Amino acid sequence: xxxxxxxxxxxxxxxxxxxxxxxxxxxxxxxxxxxxxxxxxxxxxxxxxxxxxxxxxxxxxxxxxxxxxxxxxxxxxxxxxxxxxxxxxxxxxxxxxxxxxxxxxxxxxxxxxxxxxxxxxxxxxxxxxxxxxxxxxxxxxxxxxxxxxxxxxxxxxxxxxxxxxxxxxxxxxxxxxxxxxxxxxxxxxxxxxxxxxxxxxxxxxxxxxxxxxxxxxxxxxxxxxxxxxxxxxxxxxxxxxxxxxxxxxxxxxxxxxxxxxxxxxxxxxxxxxxxxxxxxxxxxxxxxxxxxxxxxxxxxxxxxxxxxxxxxxxxxxxxxxxxx
Amino acid sequence: xxxxxxxxxxxxxxxxxxxxxxxxxxxxxxxxxxxxxxxxxxxxxxxxxxxxxxxxxxxxxxxxxxxxxxxxxxxxxxxxxxxxxxxxxxxxxxxxxxxxxxxxxxxxxxxxxxxxxxxxxxxxxxxxxxxxxxxxxxxxxxxxxxxxxxxxxxxxxxxxxxxxxxxxxxxxxxxxxxxxxxxxxxxxxxxxxxxxxxxxxxxxxxxxxxxxxxxxxxxxxxxxxxxxxxxxxxxxxxxxxxxxxxxxxxxxxxxxxxxxxxxxxxxxxxxxxxxxxxxxxxxxxxxxxxxxxxxxxxxxxxxxxxxxxxxxxxxxxxxxxxxxxxxxxxxxxxxxxxxxxxxxxxxxxxxxxxxxxxxxxxxxxxxxxxxxxxxxxxxxxxxxxxxxxxxxxxxxxxxxxxxxxxxxxxxxxxxxxxxxxxxxxxxxxxxxxxxxxxxxxxx
Numbered sequence: 001x002x003x004x005x006x007x008x009x010x011x012x013x014x015x016x017x018x019x020x021x022x023x024x025x026x027x028x029x030x031x032x033x034x035x036x037x038x039x040x041x042x043x044x045x046x047x048x049x050x051x052x053x054x055x056x057x058x059x060x061x062x063x064x065x066x067x068x069x070x071x072x073x074x075x076x077x078x079x080x081x082x083x084x085x086x087x088x089x090x091x092x093x094x095x096x097x098x099x100x101x102x103x104x105x106x107x108x109x110x111x112x113x114x115x116x117x118x119x120x121x122x123x124x125x126x127x128x129x130x131x132x133x134x135x136x137x138x139x140x141x142x143x144x145x146x147x148x149x150x151x152x153x154x155x156x157x158x159x160x161x162x163x164x165x166x167x168x169x170x171x172x173x174x175x176x177x178x179x180x181x182x183x184x185x186x187x188x189x190x191x192x193x194x195x196x197x198x199x200x201x202x203x204x205x206x207x208x209x210x211x212x213x214x215x216x217x218x219x220x221x222x223x224x225x226x227x228x229x230x231x232x233x234x235x236x237x238x239x240x241x242x243x244x245x246x247x248x249x250x251x252x253x254x255x256x257x258x259x260x261x262x263x264x265x266x267x268x269x270x271x272x273x274x275x276x277x278x279x280x281x282x283x284x285x286x287x288x289x290x291x292x293x294x295x296x297x298x299x300x301x302x303x304x305x306x307x308x309x310x311x312x313x314x315x316x317x318x319x320x321x322x323x324x
Numbered sequence: 325x326x327x328x329x330x331x332x333x334x335x336x337x338x339x340x341x342x343x344x345x346x347x348x349x350x351x352x353x354x355x356x357x358x359x360x361x362x363x364x365x366x367x368x369x370x371x372x373x374x375x376x377x378x379x380x381x382x383x384x385x386x387x388x389x390x391x392x393x394x395x396x397x398x399x400x401x402x403x404x405x406x407x408x409x410x411x412x413x414x415x416x417x418x419x420x421x422x423x424x425x426x427x428x429x430x431x432x433x434x435x436x437x438x439x440x441x442x443x444x445x446x447x448x449x450x451x452x453x454x455x456x457x458x459x460x461x462x463x464x465x466x467x468x469x470x471x472x473x474x475x476x477x478x479x480x481x482x483x484x485x486x487x488x489x490x491x492x493x494x495x496x497x498x499x500x501x502x503x504x505x506x507x508x509x510x511x512x513x514x515x516x517x518x519x520x521x522x523x524x525x526x527x528x529x530x531x532x533x534x535x536x537x538x539x540x541x542x543x544x545x546x547x548x549x550x551x552x553x554x555x556x557x558x559x560x561x562x563x564x565x566x567x568x569x570x571x572x573x574x575x576x577x578x579x580x581x582x583x584x585x586x587x588x589x590x591x592x593x594x595x596x597x598x599x600x601x602x603x604x605x606x607x608x609x610x611x612x613x614x615x616x617x618x619x620x621x622x623x624x625x626x627x628x629x630x631x632x633x634x635x636x637x638x639x640x641x642x643x644x645x646x647x648x649x650x651x652x653x654x655x656x657x658x659x660x661x662x663x664x665x666x667x668x669x670x671x672x673x674x675x676x677x678x679x680x681x682x683x684x685x686x687x688x689x690x691x692x693x694x695x696x697x698x699x700x701x702x703x704x705x706x707x708x709x710x711x712x713x714x715x716x717x718x719x720x721x722x723x724x725x726x727x728x729x730x731x732x733x734x735x736x737x738x739x740x741x742x743x744x745x746x747x748x749x750x751x752x753x754x755x756x757x758x759x760x761x762x763x764x765x766x767x
Contacts, residue, residue, distance in 0.1 A: 003595055021524070100640055120642035121526045122596035130640075143642070144526030180526060207523035208531075 006128055016128045017310050018139045019146045020187035028191055032156050035302070035309035041078055042304060051312050052081035055112040059085045061140065062099065062118040067276060067300065068140060068150070072115050075307035081113075081315075103127050107135060113315055114138070121145035121180075136314040138307075144178050150275055151184030153306040155192060157299050158230055161271055165192040171224050171266070172215075173200040173256060174234035174283055177207045177245075181275045182234060190214045200224035201256060204245040221256055225265040233258050233274045236283045249282055258284045263293065271295050325367025326350040327742060328360075332372025332703065335672050336379060338680035338692035342672045347377060349699040352742035356695055372703055375736060378675045379691045380412025380700030382682040384580055385556060386631035386653055388414070388445075390436065392421025397633040397720040399433075403440050405719035406631075406653045407746045410702035410735040413690050415682075417502075418450040419477035425450035425461045427469035434470055446472045446686060448502055451490050455479040458486060460493055467497050472686045473554070475502035478603065482508055484541065491551035500685065501553045505538030505563075506530075506604065515644045517605040521590040528644055530605050532560045539563045543570050546577060554685055555579040557630060559604035561614030568623045578685050579623065581615050582630035583659040584650055584725070588612070592725060598639040598646035599725040602630075616668050625681040629656040633721020651721035655712065657704065658731035665732060671706065699742035708734040 003022040009015040014027060041047055057076040059069050064087060076083045088102055099118060106114070113136045116124045121143030128137040141147040155165075162168055170189055176182045176199045189197050190213075199210060200218045211217060218224030225231060236252065246252045258272065272284075272294045280286045289296060327349040334345040334357070341357075348355040348364055355361050383406065389397040406414055416433070418424035424433065430447045437445035449466030451474045453459040463474055474494050481487040494501045511534040516522045518529035539555065543566060546553050558564055558579050567579050584602060589609050593600045600606055618624040632649025639646050660678060663669045669677075683691030690700060712729045714722045738746035 006595075098637075098641065118642065120644055122644075123642040125596050126640070126642055142526075143644070146526070183524075183526060208518050208529070209520045209523055212520045213523065 006125070009133070014313050016137045017148055017314060018124050018128055018137065020148045020151055020184045020191065021146070023191060025191050025193070028152070028155070028188060031152055031306070031309050031313060032159060034312060035152075035156055035306045038078075038305040038308040039302075041308070042301070047078050048080055049078065050080045052076065052079040052315055055081040055315055056110065057081045057083050057113045057115065057311070058106055058111045059083065059115045059140070060102065060106070060117070061085070061087050062116075062123070063141070065117060065141075068117070071300070071303040072140065072307050075304050075311060078304065079308055079311055081311070099123055099127060100130055103131065107131055111135060113311065115140045117141045119143055138310060138314070141180055143180065144183075145180050146184045147180040148184050149303075149307050149310055150181050151188040152310065153299060153303045154185055154232065154273060154275070155188045156302050156306050157273065157295055158271065160298070160302075161295065162229060165189070165194050168194045168230065169196045169198070169228040170194055170230040170232065171198045171200055171218075171228040172232045172234065173221065173224070173258065175205045175236050176201055176210060176234070177205045178237065179234050183213070185232065186213045186215055198224050198228065202246065221262055222265050225262060228266045228270060230271050230273065231258060231263065231266055233272070233278075233284050235275065235277065236279060238279075238282075253282055257282065258288050260285065260288055260291070263288055269293070273299060276300065326355065326364045327368050327370065327739075328366050329370045329372050329377055329701070329703065332375050332377035333706075334377045334693070335675045336693045337672050337676035338379075339694055341693075347693065347701070349701075349739070349742045352699055354693050354695050354697045354699050370703070370737060374705065374707070375703050376671065376675075376706050377701060377703050379679040379693050380702050380738065380740065381410045381657060381678040382413040382415070382686070382691050383411045383629050383631065383653060383656060383678075384415045384626055384682045384686065385582075385628040386414045386416060387419075387633070387649075388416055389633060390420070391433075396635050396638070399436050399445070400440050401720040402631070402633060402653065403437065403445075405717070407738050407740070408718045408735065409654045410657050410704060410738055411653055412700040412702070412738065412740050412745075413444045413446065413688070415446045415448060415472060415686060417477040418448055418475060419455060419479065423450050423454050424448070424466075424471070425453050425455070427462070427465045430466055430469040430471050444690070446470065446688065448472060449474045451476040451494070451501065452481060452486065457481040457483060460486075460490055463494055463499055464497050467499055472688060473500040473502050475504070475556070478504050480506065480508035484545070487542070488545050488549060491545055491549040491553070495549055495551040498552070500687070501551055502556050503542050503553055504556050505535065505542045507534045507537040507541075510534035510537060513644070515601060515603075515605065515648070516593060517590045517607045519590055519608060521593055525593070525596065525643070532562055532607070535560045535563045535604060536566065539566050543567075543575070543577070546570070546575055550576070552576040557582045557585070557604060557628070558615065558618075558624060559585050559607050559611065561611045564614055564618045564623060568618070568621075571623060578625055579618075580626035580628050580682075581619065581624045583627050583652060583656050584630070586612065586616055586619065586627070586663065587659055588725060593643075596643045597725065598641070598643055599650070599723055601639075601643060601646050601648045602650060603648040616663065619663070619677060620668055620673070625677065626685065627656070627660050627677045629653045631719075632723075633719050634723045635721070636723075639723050649723065650725060651717065651719045651723045654717055654719060655724065655726050657702075657735065658712065658733060659726075661706070661733040662731065699739055701737070701739040702735060703737040704733055704735045706733045708732065710734055
């Protein structure tokens with residue numbers, strides 16, 4: 001089964017949002033355009049539209065998260081949906097309830113949409129294969145695989161500043177190997193026609209054959225940042241040091257931390273982005289994170305509008321479909 | 325009363341027989357070829373016109389899940405599945421629960437199999453106690469109890485000194501050591517081949533080097549100990565080259581491959597298809613092609629099912645959390661015959677990888693049909709085309725990536741000890757067969 005086959009329903013409407021890979025340019029632009037219309041909602045005194053009134057959205061986060069879950073929750077509430085947040089403890093040792101058991105129980109309560117986050121690649125895809133046809137799934141991050149809504153809010157933020165993707169050079173810096181965000185970003189930027197995508201990091205943090213995803217590989221950050229329009233920094237998980245993937249935090253920061261010095265190699269008006277939460281002094285210097293090139297906080301703001309857009313696309317106008 | 329299998333295309337690679345012959349069977353044994361013996365009374369005739377008649381197949385690696393994992397399958401359920409697929413001799417790895425690391429366990433498993441009275445199960449004994457990789461087992465006793473070799477199965481022997489001594493000790497009793505050579509650190513918690521698919525899907529990966537490092541260490545130890553070793557389930561082209569080089573230098577090494585590694589690649593995983601989760605993982609197209617070539621060249625002399633039946637839930641999990649393995653006995657012959665479609669193997673070579681070659685490595689008198697041999701016979705229609713359907717599987721485990729695959733060649737009759745144990749059209753193997761006598765068991 002291909003990614004496209006499961007994401008679209010028989011009428012060709014987007015029904016699940018699991019992966020960017022395989023989606024068309026039109027679909028991505030549709031999401032971005034609709035998100036544009038939701039930006040205003042956040043600025044109103046009454047921050048609500050009635051699009052999903054009567055719908056139930058469950059945020060099912062097997063992996064803990066604050067920021068992502070909060071923006072999904074706000075997005076659903078601003079669309080007037082009823083929202084439930086669940087963080088089931090899944091202890092791998094005790095072989096407790098499986099992901100599918102949990103979903104089936106909740107589905108029996110007539111949920112319309114699940115946002116699923118799990119530490120295992122493919123988890124959201126698995127759930128999507130086993131829910132009834134009237135239930136939609138959004139992948140809120142699955143292992144190292146994809147985090148599609150994050151990538152959409154990133155390209156949304158880029159588009160606000162650089163509407164023309166054709167001339168865009170983008171550098172993604174850091175732990176590409178473990179990053180679901182990077183994978184989704186690479187697919188999204190390629191689909192939208194970015195001129196060049198570079199990945200920068202030590203060989204221990206670059207997955208095998210990463211070039212096949214449509215990127216150029218750089219080990220030297222200064223070379224890699226040369227003349228880029230966008231610098232996307234990835235979060236470095238501190239536990240990677242124990243796995244001999246990096247030598248020390250100090251050497252990592254020296255080589256791959258984004259400082260004002262290194263940023264000079266990029267275009268003068270280059271945007272600095274980070275999916276958060278940031279490790280100041282490990283992958284990015286504070287003055288850069290808070291500096292004039294940084295759009296890190298607008299990424300967070302845009303996250304709500306983009307997630308509203310995805311939810312509205314999946315559930316909007318489908319109120320008659322349910323047959324129970 | 326004797327049984328005559330008439331006009332079949334007899335393939336008995338052990339004796340270079342590949343042509344039309346009549347096979348006379350009496351009293352559980354092959355009585356004669358072509359010439360009816362003087363005292364032979366024909367009780368039943370099987371007309372094998374257009375069919376291939378070959379020795380009963382030997383599956384050198386099948387997990388039956390009993391004892392320990394009876395919720396997945398039992399000896400009874402899996403023996404039935406094996407017989408329906410032409411397999412008359414099974415060899416099981418020691419990683420049952422409890423582990424086959426003492427003579428009592430080895431005997432118990434054989435007795436349970438004998439009680440089903442239908443096929444022979446040869447256990448492989450554990451190389452180290454409880455497969456923990458530290459203390460050697462009583463190998464002489466395991467040998468005595470019917471084990472056809474020793475192995476640490478998928479559990480690594482991390483300590484090289486222990487592995488060296490295990491080989492030395494096994495060679496004392498002329499026991500073959502069955503090796504699953506993988507470097508445990510490089511394998512880690514990986515579940516797919518390290519390459520474009522692991523990168524695209526973000527799954528923990530097992531690099532080619534996990535196998536080549538493992539094979540290199542074992543080859544160095546074989547060189548100094550002289551132990552006779554068999555490499556199980558090679559999955560990479562590079563490891564095949566290393567084994568070929570060792571064979572060329574005269575080291576006592578043989579190798580097998582799992583049938584699925586000859587047909588599937590990492591690309592078959594598609595979008596997290598857990599039916600393709602196997603260890604070692606499915607590798608690249610180049611690896612698959614080189615494995616096929618190695619079978620053709622005889623570097624890899626045996627094809628196994630690597631049968632691992634599972635309950636449905638085992639595969640209903642995120643890819644890395646799902647349990648690895650394929651329910652494979654029923655696709656062993658079809659997948660092997662598929663290699664004859666593309667002319668990679670002749671029919672006789674295909675049969676050899678499933679009969680006398682594994683018998684030779686296991687040191688058992690099976691897998692051939694000379695007069696006097698036990699009449700374990702597989703008869704199949706080489707031209708019958710059919711679609712593989714998981715709903716019709718006999719095995720209790722229906723975990724297969726081959727759903728809907730078109731196959732050519734289907735088993736029509738299976739004889740064990742001269743008795744018809746399976747006949748296509750009748751759903752159940754013959755349950756009325758009498759228990760096997762002691763003399764048969766000791767062959």
